[in-house]
Amino acid sequence: QQPVQSPQAVILREGEDAVINCSSSKALYSVHWYRQKHGEAPVFLMILLKGGEQKGHDKISASFNEKKQQSSLYLTASQLSYSGTYFCGTEDAGGTSYGKLTFGQGTILTVHP
């Protein structure tokens, strides 16, 4: 079963903040976040492993609450280059996953000047 992302779409002006959520019904070992621009391959943003560690990269950060099986991606002071579709990919806990990820349906982020 795919994780559920919310919101499905968000429109921002440059400089505004956004939060994208990813929720799974299964116990998770890790959550991976990607951004995909139109016509391009998804690009890796960050990985969060079991342990609730919050990671950050420039003005994009993320958290992972394994008890709630949820992850959130935080984009602060958005830039035009942040526009794209954001996907979370989740890895189930337990057993041997071979690194298999299940992806959410995506969140379309549009940043206007």
Next chain:
Amino acid sequence: DVKVTQSSRYLVKRTGEKVFLECVQDMDHENMFWYRQDPGLGLRLIYFSYDVKMKEKGDIPEGYSVSREKKERFSLILESASTNQTSMYLCASSFYERFGTSAKETQYFGPGTRLLVL
């Protein structure tokens, strides 16, 4: 830099044709994956492989098969293409710790093949 390449960016085929999509990675990754991407549905896993000649079904394997004869190459085969297989197909690869059980590194994607079946 990891490089994952796919044989075609765009492909047009007719219903009933046999279609081969090729994916090559240059980072000696054990794992390789095939996804299809459709609007509103995200990326759905078709098949993956964790070693040469090894394959596992993903969430939507019906109508597809795969082949992995060499570590760097993973092929997706549509035995008899149908119009509902019109989609964007993405290949990915990742490192896998042979004695581990989970992904400690992420997947790297190719540019995708947009397939139209008429």
